Amino acid sequence: MEFRIERNALAEAVAWAARSLPARSPVPVLGGLMLDAGGGRLRIRGFDYEASAHIEVPADTPSAGHVLVMGRRLLDICRVLPDTVVECALHGTRFTVEGGGTRFGLSVLPVDEYPALPAPPPFRGTADAAEFADAVARVAIAAGRDDALPVLTGIQLRLDGDSMTLAASDRYRYAVRTVPWKPDAEAGTGADGCEPVEVVVPGRRLAEISRSLAKTGSIRIGLNTPGGPGGSGGGLIAFEGDGMRTTLRLLEGRLPRHGKLFALDSPAIAVTRREELAEAVRRVAVVAEPNSPVRLDFSARGSLLLQAGYGDDVAAQEIPATLDGAADLAVAFNPGYLLEALTSFDAPRVRFELLGPGLRALLGAAPDADAVPDADAGDAAREDHRHLLMSVRQLS
Structure with missing residues (x-):
């Protein structure tokens, strides 16, 4: 395996994928990032069972292959590399990163122990990336911080026809914002009499993801809600834009209905x-x-x-x-x-x-x-x- 890429492009891609890495994990491989090079592309993946991240960027790939390395260590290396073309290669059980006369060597993790990323759920529609990020930021301030009540740490998304309503509450305040979105023709999210879909997404991670995708123009949103047509916890939500895709596991439960509270x-x-x-x-x-x-x-x-x-x-x-x-x-x-x-x-x-x-x-x-x-x-x-x-x- 061998690839060459601009340092800034590599650093940005690694930083984006590393958002999904757990701060601490008893499973060492979950602290790793999977790098897959081939066909003129570099694909980087991260996964911790609750969230996954996948990003794809152009690269010169004379020798295809994949490697699993410690993600945060690779991120630290990318931050201090000179601003030049970076050459990366796998030599047996050693992964090297070299650029501008600086050379780093990294041990690799066992690829066969790395879990497969979840399949992305079916996409339901698209939203303006900047408008979505702005809406998330405005309601996220009302989300709870107490992990003992997980649903209150989330942001609720309701897809109904051509509108998306975001809501968050910590019991002392309740923020709601509605933005337009474009459902797919066969999405079944409130259009043409179909039942609206309502899910709760981890608030902190949604805020990070929306910020990172804010400049992509538009994002596609996918949902898998096994609890029924109207949605519940236990499923997945996916966000995709400009070669970046991430999934989050939904939270169980729903927020109190704000209609009566606001009346x-x-x-x-x-x-x-x-x-x-x-x-x-x-x-x-x-x-x-x-x-x-x-x-x-x-x-x-x-x-x-x-x-x-x-x-x-x-x-x-x-x-x-x-x-x-x-x-x-x-x-x-x-x-x-x-x-x-x-x-x-x-x-x-x-x-x-x-x-x-x-x-x-x-x-x-x-x-x-x-x-x-x-x-x-x-x-x-x-x-x-x-x-x-x-x-x-x-x-x-």
Whole structure:
């Protein structure tokens, strides 16, 4: 086996495949990357039973063959190689990497002990890669971090006709974003009366994958849901774009339905400038103790007073805001949660639907007061991204 490739191309391919490698594994071969050269292509694969990665790049391959080497060691080598053409070859049980007068030797792992990668599930359709990555990033902030509740660490994908809805929740907040996608003619994902498909994907890994594929133009998404037509856990999801393909094992379970949670009964409606509110939260939260809330006092007189801290260590700032449905209303939020919710929006203004202290609060984009109204896109634009927060019951 022998191949030649530009150092940057090799480093990028190895780095992408190494994303699937486990941090620690009792099975040594799972820390390896399989390199397969032949036909003018270099294929690199990684697998840890929960996720797989496969990438294919052009290379000069005078001698075909394959080798299994420790992935992170190869990645470290690629990072320090000179920026030149790299020559790699297998000599018995030794794999060499050479470029610019620098030479490395690596021991190899037993190829016959490496598990076969799972077959990719059937593809259901395509999505814009950048738009998908952006949607994942905006909802991932609401995903849980507690591995004792695996389903809450995931991001739920719902495919229904030509729309894809992404959702995440850690029980204290719930983010939902809807983006368009193009289902295959025979996908059966809500189009022409077919049942929608709903699955939960590991959130951290989905965020990494979507970022790495963001510049590929478009991605194909495949699903295998053995639990039934509507989907459940236990299957696989695949993402493919620009010579890169990865699979993830789905999580068992589903998130609570957000439809009823987001339907608030006769809420008060407050609107304010998003960036101005975010800056105010950052300022007053400086004096707040860890896990202490920031209080928001909305007034029908057209103002919002933010307060934080206790005793002599306090901070306050007033900014313009409108309030409809109540004379005055005070709520409090975890400042970190509130800031993450605010930064997940692009709109100049943010809209709060408020019930009161200790109750749900729904955030959405509000039309810019200075913009020309668009009768065709107003409501749809406002509803493509929503973020639910639980307000703090006790106010200072």
